[in-house]
Amino acid sequence: MRLAKYLAHCGVASRRASEELVRAGRVTIAGEVVRDPARAVTDGEEVRVDGRLVRPEPLEVWALNKPPGVLSTVRDTHGRKTVVELVPSRRRLYPVGRLDADSTGLLLLTNDGELAELVMHPRYGVERVYHVRVEPPRFGQRLVERLQRGVELEDGPARALRARAIGRGRLEITMGEGRKREVRRMLDALGYRVVELERVRIGPLTLQSLGLAPGESRRLGTREIDALRRAALRPRRRAGR
Structure with a gap:
């Protein structure tokens, strides 16, 4: 598996953001700095980001009905409430895209960097x-x-x-x-x-179908996640039409 994809599967960041981490020299394999995002990672190799050991973890996708006044980030230096605090998961989740603090509504959080890339990148047109x-x-x-x-x-x-x-x-x-x-x-x-x-x-997910009140969240099921992937990967999206 390529290094950037491996980092995305570890929940470090989206694949594109993982590529930037690698190019910035923040990733090591077996103690050596690697700057090529396409470098293959084999079983048993020790991969670290900023010195922290990373391994693939079970993937989760959560939907949140973001209330006003909550920041779409993992942490805030001023101690303000973030969307991660509203999701009852032990995984290292991060928001897929953003909603302004004053904006509300549907927001996805995940540790699946590949899915995050599909949802966020303009070329997929979700x-x-x-x-x-x-x-x-x-x-x-x-x-x-x-x-x-x-x-x-x-x-x-x-x-x-x-x-x-x-x-x-x-x-x-x-x-x-x-x-x-x-x-x-x-x-x-x-x-x-x-x-x-x-x-x-x-994509195919709506606040109404999810039944989430402001501030509520729930983990998405396999069918809902598959529907998200199909929305991004249908041929007319790939063709840019």
Whole structure:
């Protein structure tokens, strides 16, 4: 197994993040620094990250209905509550993507770096659906069309796969990627302030089907995890269409 994939299976980080750890010289095999993420790891070899021995562990995937005021990170230097604290697992889990502290809704946490990569990377196009309330509350079809046509942001263009009005001052926006504060920045660029933002779906998983109240979490079953993988690996995703 390649080193980056091995680290992802150990729950260290996603495969892409594991590659960066290796290139930074933070990984050793049998006491020697290795900088090639493609280096093969064989049975019995001792792999360490920053001096800590790592081994593959049972993989877990959890769904959380994130409440407001909780940070989408593993730990916080200021002692603020993090999403990891809301999941009753002994594994070293990390959030798959992020939701801002003020945002709420569906968030996945896992120690499966390979699955995290499938869900997060834009090339797989796993859909994320958000319910958003904006100010001012009056908008027309022009806003919906503009979101679908695309908005130029400082880190490149951003476009909703779909958008529609679902009530006064409320929008449902479907995205195919999860860049930092992307929905908020798109609407801000168009003159609208996001008052509430809730993620209600990731791929085939919805808050409604999971039955999670704010602050609740549960471990996903095999069928749900397989459905996530299929959503990322279907041919039309790989073809970039």
